[in-house]
Amino acid sequence: MPHRRPSQYSSSEVSHQHPEISGVRTTNTVVVGNGPAALCLSYLLHGNIPFYDPVTHGPHPDPVLHKKLSKTLGKPLFYALDTPQQSERLTDHFPASNLSYSTQALPLNALLDTLQRPNADTELGEVKGRLRWEKWPQKSVEHMVLGSAPDAGGQWTEDPVSTNWDIGTLSYSEMFSLPGYTFPEHYRRLHKKLPPELVRPTRRDVSSYYAAYPRAVGIASAVYSNVYVKRISRNQGGFTVQVQRRKTGEIFVVLCRHLVLASGIFSYTIPPPPIFLPLLQRPKMQRSHTDGSSGGHNTVLVIGSGFTAADVILSTPPNKRIIHIYKWNPDRPSPLKGCHPQAYPEYAEIYRRMKLGTLGTSTQNPRSPHTEHPGSAPVMRDWETTYQGFPNAQVIAVSGDGKIKLLTIDEEVIEREITELKYCVGRRGSLGYLSTDLRKEVGALDVAWVSADTLRRRVETGVEVVPGVFVIGSLTGDSLVRYVAGACTYAAGKILKESEDRKALAAQHAGAAATATGKSPGSETPGSCVIS
Ligand SMILES: Cc1cc2nc3c(=O)[nH]c(=O)nc-3n(C[C@H](O)[C@H](O)[C@H](O)COP(=O)(O)OP(=O)(O)OC[C@H]3O[C@@H](n4cnc5c(N)ncnc54)[C@H](O)[C@@H]3O)c2cc1C
Incomplete structure (x- = not known):
């Protein structure tokens, strides 16, 4: 639980x-x-000065990039990135390259990403970074x-938004590493073993890593x-x-x-709109009394269609009922849609529930009775009895005692009683x-x-x-x-x-x-x- x-x-x-x-x-x-x-x-x-390193693990797998960077070999990477035009010249072949460079990220950010983690999206195994770091204390600012x-x-x-610290992150562990002290090194310190490949660490482990990073480096x-x-x-x-x-x-x-x-x-x-004020202005005592997991009503109203709403659903104790209101627009689908059931089973399951909601079957024919959280014990949720999805519904009335009225997409007005609101838009x-x-x-x-x-x-x-x-x-x-290292390297230079x-x-x-x-x-x- x-x-x-x-x-x-x-x-x-x-x-x-x-x-x-x-x-x-x-x-x-x-x-x-x-x-x-x-x-x-x-x-x-x-x-701490970065250099292109074609020696330790060989040249960068992108021969064009290797050729360009070889011109400033032995010099700090800052020289190759001296002006926006220079960094543009280094990366202008990315769109046509055989390597899968992000087309969304700034080329400068994609450049430092590929130097730290070449082929990170296509290769398993040890990360063979092509950066070498030298400490030049006299340069420090x-x-x-x-x-x-x-x-x-x-x-x-x-x-x-008070979510569970043991929910798995979206990125795989190596993607969190900063220079000088990697996430796997920290994981080994915490757990006395290296993280498995393609593991999505818990938020707890990632926050622990960044909190420890300043001392470590x-x-x-x-x-x-x-x-x-x-x-x-x-x-x-x-x-x-x-x-x-x-x-x-x-x-x-x-x-x-x-x-x-x-x-x-x-x-x-983003704060809830004024219609929810009667609920939000209830005295704290009353709220905490009815919000407790024992006795009383125990229903959380979750509003939102993205990862934060999904994290709140995953963090809700399985004995609490969930009423979920979310936007559903096939032209602008929820980001959860991109979650592959193997890599992100818990998010894929919530997306499936949301989709069932659009068919009017959110409470019928559940496929799996529980949701797996990477890094923690599976959370048992009986979706059939504890989850109701309302796509594109509107909240039209809210009273201080927790009673709400919803207008569904079928123009039906439904009354429910809730004990907690999680507004995650x-x-x-x-x-x-x-x-x-x-x-x-x-x-x-x-x-x-x-x-x-x-x-x-x-x-x-x-x-x-x-x-x-x-x-x-x-x-x-x-x-x-x-993608953080690109802009940081330019600014530092x-x-x-x-x-x-x-x-x-x-x-x-x-x-x-x-x-x-x-x-x-x-x-x-x-x-x-x-x-x-
Ligand atoms: C729920 C969630 C899940 C995510 N999951 C992932 C993931 O799996 N992988 C991934 O790579 N990224 C993920 N991200 C993206 C996240 O933005 C990055 O991981 C990263 O935190 C960005 O780093 P940053 O240093 O730019 O900003 P932040 O980490 O946002 O840090 C900026 C800090 O500055 C503080 N601040 C703001 N204003 C002031 C002020 N006036 N004075 C002082 N401090 C101020 C902020 O409160 C904040 O603490 C996630 C984001 C969210 C919200």
Whole structure:
């Protein structure tokens, strides 16, 4: 029976305690968000430099790509990605290639994906990455990763819709790996064995991996969790960032030269419409009394047709009844439709139930009495008696005692009594933390709802969307972790180069000043920025 347990194994062991910051501090780069993309960028900004490696496992299986990358062999990959045009030249053969490159992902993101995991979609066995990492500490750039999630890992450590932490993820385990410490390494630490091939790990294991990652690769001192970034505006030398600690409410200010937006597109759930207010405004006591699994009515109303709704259904104890309202449009099918019954049996089963609902047979002729959750014991649900699907139904009345009226597609009005509402019609990000001017600059006019499309056009022409502002992670429109490294590598290359140029200039000035005054040159903190 599914039940909720803490999301991680040993949160206190992995979270880093930072000395209190108060007042104002400066740093070279602020990264907003502490998800996988922010962690990947931090790894790079710590001076971990990627190189194309055609030696360890031989050249990349794409001979055209190998030829192109061979021109900058021995140089950091940043050289090959120096401008958007250069990265375009590296990838312009992808659409015609025999290798299966994603046609949806940004070519830059597909490039880093294939260098880390060549042929990942078609070959089993050991991942033979074609990147070599070298640690160049002198290249590191001072930065702060600031995220509201309670631990490193962003949305993987948050749970806005209360789902079961043991549900299998959509991606296979290797797709979660970031450079320097892979998911399989972490899995082996947790379970004393490597993950089986083609396993979909649990959300618990993935969140544990990202929470452990900063310590494992030595970036923990730059990662600040549990902090909200509130107001960012431009100043003369870069940006002013207001940060608030979630626990104490204390505010501090950070001045930085570069800003990286890594705040994702899944932080906020779309709230239920006002018709549900009578239900939502019920006193807490009453709700928790009737919501309990023993006694009373025990029916959850789930609204939504995607993975979040499906996860809620999978997380609902099998003795609870489910009323499921979902959109059904053959021209825009639910994303669950793409779930193969072998790879994703639990999602395929829910899709089947939804389809039966359109035939008016959702409660008849059940094929299987239970649903398997990868990574956990099967959950027994008697679909016949505990699930009712209502495609394209509308809720037309709701009262505070849990009684609702539904208008079905057959124009029938049905009354039901529910104890809980799970409204799962989508999640979005927000760029409300940018000043109005900055938001206008980056082209995000709607503050409240940021989706995969919001910054996509801008990012397609360059990850540095306006001078000094970079976009990485799911905000680029590529939401999967396997695609985070592309934009991160480009952004890191730019930031490291600018910082190096600045250091060289500062050294030159210091030398000139020393000659003029006869004093020895003073040293600026490496990588820190001077805010005028
Ligand atoms: C239910 C669900 C299942 C998914 N399953 C998979 C999967 O199986 N495989 C896969 O590859 N991807 C999956 N994804 C996609 C997911 O987006 C990526 O896995 C990944 O988390 C993206 O990383 P990110 O760093 O871009 O953003 P996120 O992980 O979203 O992290 C961004 C963080 O920034 C925080 N933030 C936002 N605003 C502020 C602010 N003002 N101040 C401070 N912090 C802020 C957010 O709260 C969030 O914690 C799934 C997404 C969802 C919603």
